[in-house]
Amino acid sequence: MSWIATIGLETHVQLRTESKMFCACSTGFGAPPNTHVCPVCLGYPGAMPVMNRRAVELTVRSGLMLGCEIPLYSKFDRKSYFYPDMPKNYQISQFDQPLCEGGGVDIALEGQPPRRIALTRIHLEEDVGKSMHFRQSSGVDFNRAGVPLMEIVSDPDMHTPAEAMAYLVALKQILLYAEVGDCNLEKGNMRCDVNISVAREDATELGTKAEIKNMNTFRGAFHALEYEIARQIETLEGGGRIVQETRRWDPDTQMTYSMRTKEDAHDYRYFPEPDLMPVELTEAQIDRWRAGLPELPAARRERMVEEYGIPPYDAAVLAADKRVGDYFEAVARQSGNAKASSNWIMTEMLRLLGEQELEISEVRVTVEALAGLIGLVDHGTLNSNSAKDVFAELFANGGDPQAIVAAKGLTQVSDTGAIEGLVQAAIDANPQSVEDFRNGKTKAAKFLVGQVMRVSKGKANPQMVGEMIERMLS
Amino acid sequence: MDNESMGFNFNSLTVHALQEQLQSGATTSVEAVTSLLAAIAERDGELKAYVTLDAEDALAQAAEADRRRADGEDAPLLGIPLAIKDVLNVTGQPCTCGSHILQGYIAPYDATAIAKLRQAGAVFVGRTNMDEFAMGGTTENSSLQVTHNPHDLDRVPGGSSGGSAAAVGGGIAVAALGSDTGGSIRQPASFCGCVGLKPTYGRISRYGLTAFASSLDQIGPMTHDVRDAALLLGAMAGVDPMDSSSVDCPVPDYTAALSGDLKGMTLGLPQEYFVKGVDPEVESAVRAAVARCRELGAEIREVSLPHTEYAIATYYVIATAEASANLARFDGVRYGRRAEGATDPIDMYGKTRAQGFGPEVKRRIILGTYVLSGGYHDAYYLTAQKVRTLIRRDFEQAFEECDALLSPVTPTPAYKIGEKVNDPLQMYLGDMFTATANLAGICGLSVPCGTTAAGLPVGLQIMGPAFGEEQILRVGHAYEQAEAGS
Ligand SMILES: [Zn+2]
Numbered sequence: 001m002s003w004i005a006t007i008g009l010e011t012h013v014q015l016r017t018e019s020k021m022f023c024a025c026s027t028g029f030g031a032p033p034n035t036h037v038c039p040v041c042l043g044y045p046g047a048m049p050v051m052n053r054r055a056v057e058l059t060v061r062s063g064l065m066l067g068c069e070i071p072l073y074s075k076f077d078r079k080s081y082f083y084p085d086m087p088k089n090y091q092i093s094q095f096d097q098p099l100c101e102g103g104g105v106d107i108a109l110e111g112q113p114p115r116r117i118a119l120t121r122i123h124l125e126e127d128v129g130k131s132m133h134f135r136q137s138s139g140v141d142f143n144r145a146g147v148p149l150m151e152i153v154s155d156p157d158m159h160t161p162a163e164a165m166a167y168l169v170a171l172k173q174i175l176l177y178a179e180v181g182d183c184n185l186e187k188g189n190m191r192c193d194v195n196i197s198v199a200r201e202d203a204t205e206l207g208t209k210a211e212i213k214n215m216n217t218f219r220g221a222f223h224a225l226e227y228e229i230a231r232q233i234e235t236l237e238g239g240g241r242i243v244q245e246t247r248r249w250d251p252d253t254q255m256t257y258s259m260r261t262k263e264d265a266h267d268y269r270y271f272p273e274p275d276l277m278p279v280e281l282t283e284a285q286i287d288r289w290r291a292g293l294p295e296l297p298a299a300r301r302e303r304m305v306e307e308y309g310i311p312p313y314d315a316a317v318l319a320a321d322k323r324v325g326d327y328f329e330a331v332a333r334q335s336g337n338a339k340a341s342s343n344w345i346m347t348e349m350l351r352l353l354g355e356q357e358l359e360i361s362e363v364r365v366t367v368e369a370l371a372g373l374i375g376l377v378d379h380g381t382l383n384s385n386s387a388k389d390v391f392a393e394l395f396a397n398g399g400d401p402q403a404i405v406a407a408k409g410l411t412q413v414s415d416t417g418a419i420e421g422l423v424q425a426a427i428d429a430n431p432q433s434v435e436d437f438r439n440g441k442t443k444a445a446k447f448l449v450g451q452v453m454r455v456s457k458g459k460a461n462p463q464m465v466g467e468m469i470e471r472m473l474s
Numbered sequence: 475m476d477n478e479s480m481g482f483n484f485n486s487l488t489v490h491a492l493q494e495q496l497q498s499g500a501t502t503s504v505e506a507v508t509s510l511l512a513a514i515a516e517r518d519g520e521l522k523a524y525v526t527l528d529a530e531d532a533l534a535q536a537a538e539a540d541r542r543r544a545d546g547e548d549a550p551l552l553g554i555p556l557a558i559k560d561v562l563n564v565t566g567q568p569c570t571c572g573s574h575i576l577q578g579y580i581a582p583y584d585a586t587a588i589a590k591l592r593q594a595g596a597v598f599v600g601r602t603n604m605d606e607f608a609m610g611g612t613t614e615n616s617s618l619q620v621t622h623n624p625h626d627l628d629r630v631p632g633g634s635s636g637g638s639a640a641a642v643g644g645g646i647a648v649a650a651l652g653s654d655t656g657g658s659i660r661q662p663a664s665f666c667g668c669v670g671l672k673p674t675y676g677r678i679s680r681y682g683l684t685a686f687a688s689s690l691d692q693i694g695p696m697t698h699d700v701r702d703a704a705l706l707l708g709a710m711a712g713v714d715p716m717d718s719s720s721v722d723c724p725v726p727d728y729t730a731a732l733s734g735d736l737k738g739m740t741l742g743l744p745q746e747y748f749v750k751g752v753d754p755e756v757e758s759a760v761r762a763a764v765a766r767c768r769e770l771g772a773e774i775r776e777v778s779l780p781h782t783e784y785a786i787a788t789y790y791v792i793a794t795a796e797a798s799a800n801l802a803r804f805d806g807v808r809y810g811r812r813a814e815g816a817t818d819p820i821d822m823y824g825k826t827r828a829q830g831f832g833p834e835v836k837r838r839i840i841l842g843t844y845v846l847s848g849g850y851h852d853a854y855y856l857t858a859q860k861v862r863t864l865i866r867r868d869f870e871q872a873f874e875e876c877d878a879l880l881s882p883v884t885p886t887p888a889y890k891i892g893e894k895v896n897d898p899l900q901m902y903l904g905d906m907f908t909a910t911a912n913l914a915g916i917c918g919l920s921v922p923c924g925t926t927a928a929g930l931p932v933g934l935q936i937m938g939p940a941f942g943e944e945q946i947l948r949v950g951h952a953y954e955q956a957e958a959g960s
Pocket residue numbers: 020023024025036037038039040041042146
């Protein structure tokens with residue numbers, strides 16, 4: 001009898017707000033320690049929280065994107081535990097009445113039918129500070145304390161590390177589409193805790209779970225799950241028992257280690273936060289937010305295939321990043337040539353972005369410039385090789401493609417007389433190739449075209465050259 | 475015992491009387507504050523009402539007030555000296571909350587109530603003693619000093635705002651601020667013979683009031699007469715964006731409600747507040763006050779608040795639960811006192827809190843932690859919340875037929891110092907007539923209504939519906955004026 005793993009994820013996402021969850025301090029990243037602090041986020045005597053309405057809106061917006069139910073009434077609670085990075089030694093969170101309930105994330109693994117991973121809930125809470133350890137002492141930076149965090153809790157609804165990975169990728173994509181947060185794992189504004197248990201395939205109950213906290217790379221989560229599943233199976237097969245515990249993933253050793261067991265688990269002593277009023281929403285408010293939602297990535301992929309006639313693979317690549325998708329659609333509309341737009345972006349653009357570690361928003365090639373370049377090729381003004389040079393120039397320095405073509409003298413030669421002379425010269429200079437061609441070696445024609453292009457410094461229209469060679473030799 | 479100094483009699487000098495003298499130019503704020511400081515120097519040695527006096531700062535504020543007046547300004551409290559319970563944050567001043575754990579803490583900001591009073595021109599003279607973190611009814615739980623009742627130095631001033639009550643009642647403050655979570659303004663006011671007002675929950679911003687029990691705490695004035703309470707309430711009331719529990723309800727001119735008669739008013743006597751266990755002298759003083767109100771035109775009616783007997787248990791569950799979280803922040807990490815010699819953060823918490831908190835605070839933190847803990851939460855905390863709703867409904871029903879309710883403030887007058895220190899349960903029962911108003915979120919006023927044969931003051935409690943401060947101030951004022959004129 002084989003084993004089946006059951007995986008649930010709790011994903012924390014920092015919301016894109018100007019100010020913290022309960023005070024006016026900045027959420028800016030990278031400031032000197034303890035410069036974005038005030039009596040409220042330092043937990044001074046008498047200071048009180050005031051709710052950031054924008055954070056509530058962004059959480060509900062995420063919930064709407066993920067198909068959650070939005071209750072009209074939700075509330076905040078105090079979650080008590082002592083830790084030096086917690087200014088009040090309780091965290092304001094949501095216990096039993098979160099902002100969003102249910103919902104799901106669609107995933108599609110290769111070779112498997114698509115499925116929806118169910119969500120339990122999404123709630124809003126405040127982040128804690130950051131402990132720092134020095135040689136002689138420790139300190140806490142409270143700049144991050146009070147930053148709004150949204151926690152997305154999945155059902156224990158995944159069974160393989162690959163599913164968990166696909167879930168995280170799809171979730172991140174949707175949240176980026178919703179523009180609720182930067183979801184930048186390196187900056188720590190997206191991280192997750194994984195819950196994992198294994199059981200015999202025919203078991204009616206889930207096995208005892210372990211929780212691995214604070215995974216800050218998707219790859220780490222994947223490897224931690226692989227390791228943990230193997231460890232649990234090995235333990236059980238060896239006659240051992242899994243204890244409910246919190247474990248830590250060490251990326252250096254690629255192993256998990258026990259941090260604390262259930263016996264010393266926290267009793268958080270939740271109770272309703274008396275300093276905040278409950279969140280009461282109206283149907284009209286939720287409808288207004290719903291009306292302002294962007295398209296979901298999956299819907300967009302389908303529409304792009306339909307509207308632009310591009311292959312599903314292209315649509316998936318282009319829609320993976322919302323801003324790349326937006327860029328593509330703008331270029332396709334302006335140039336009227338969706339296939340060429342897709343080709344330019346998928347090959348040249350994404351390659352250069354990857355090489356230079358740039359975001360599409362930082363790119364110098366304007367929508368107008370790329371559409372213009374496509375037009376020059378379509379009208380035969382520029383051959384595809386020269387177009388690549390122009391693109392490289394646009395990518396490096398920006399500008400107008402027409403002007404670059406003029407400045408570099410790249411206008412394609414399509415004058416029959418001029419080309420005829422060049423072709424004749426190439427035939428005369430390469431009798432062996434002519435012989436080969438006549439003996440059925442079509443490759444020889446390509447060689448002759450290459451010779452013409454070389455002599456013309458790439459300006460000859462290669463299609464015309466090819467046709468002319470065939471005509472003159474047959 | 476008459477603190478006369480440069481013509482001021484601080485035993486009776488009211489805010490409104492001093493206001494007139496300042497407006498007419500008969501005196502200056504610097505003169506008033508100088509002689510008040512002299513009175514404090516003379517009397518506070520035995521009362522021990524103040525924990526911090528910053529004479530230099532007080533005189534500088536007074537001089538500033540006089541300058542503002544010379545410039546033609548006439549803010550409502552311009553130049554009026556006030557004593558502040560040591561639980562409110564005042565920029566640049568300590569705020570010990572009567573605890574060792576806040577040793578060395580200097581407030582970096584003004585509580586909203588303080589900022590409003592500052593705006594209105596008030597001068598903050600000193601900070602008054604209190605039970606540690608407002609937990610207690612005698613001020614004996616202060617870690618700093620024991621305050622004495624001005625009417626009998628062997629007795630407690632009440633608490634937790636005992637320092638403010640002793641200062642006003644003892645003639646070494648013109649008026650003071652207190653805070654009331656279960657009676658902490660009204661009870662010491664009744665013990666010390668002054669007026670104490672606990673406003674409706676949400677009437678005055680709690681921002682900057684160090685929290686004991688967030689859903690019960692309110693700031694309020696402690697004064698020589700009802701008019702002063704009305705004046706100070708008006709200066710502090712109003713919605714505050716920094717306190718989400720403050721209510722956006724118009725702030726009337728409370729002094730305009732002080733008509734001097736009670737014609738057309740119906741006053742209720744909750745039968746559960748006139749029971750065995752109430753000291754006979756207290757009961758007769760309160761009954762006499764009720765008779766006086768009838769003479770002034772009020773209709774008196776018996777009412778019932780049937781869930782009163784559960785109030786103390788309910789109060790102690792909710793208040794301690796909230797306190798256990800509110801006091802978790804005092805850990806020595808960011809401010810206040812930090813224990814030496816700790817081996818790790820958790821050890822530091824343990825040592826800091828063990829050394830920093832007194833026994834009553836520890837008792838309540840443990841109780842509150844227990845009632846919220848897994849397996850007990852529903853039986854205690856949730857049940858208490860349900861009973862709280864029933865208590866609130868009792869009052870709503872009573873206020874359907876009454877404009878205000880009259881009762882004793884406490885079952886007994888002030889006790890001897892040390893008398894109840896070892897009997898916390900007995901002490902908790904002293905809150906039974908006052909904690910209900912906090913649970914229901916309504917307002918309550920304590921007005922002196924005579925003394926016992928031994929000369930100890932007795933207080934009349936006047937409770938009103940939420941945002942019914944005008945009604946209870948009107949009743950208190952009419953009664954007070956009638957007594958003064960008789
Ligand atoms: Zn802040």
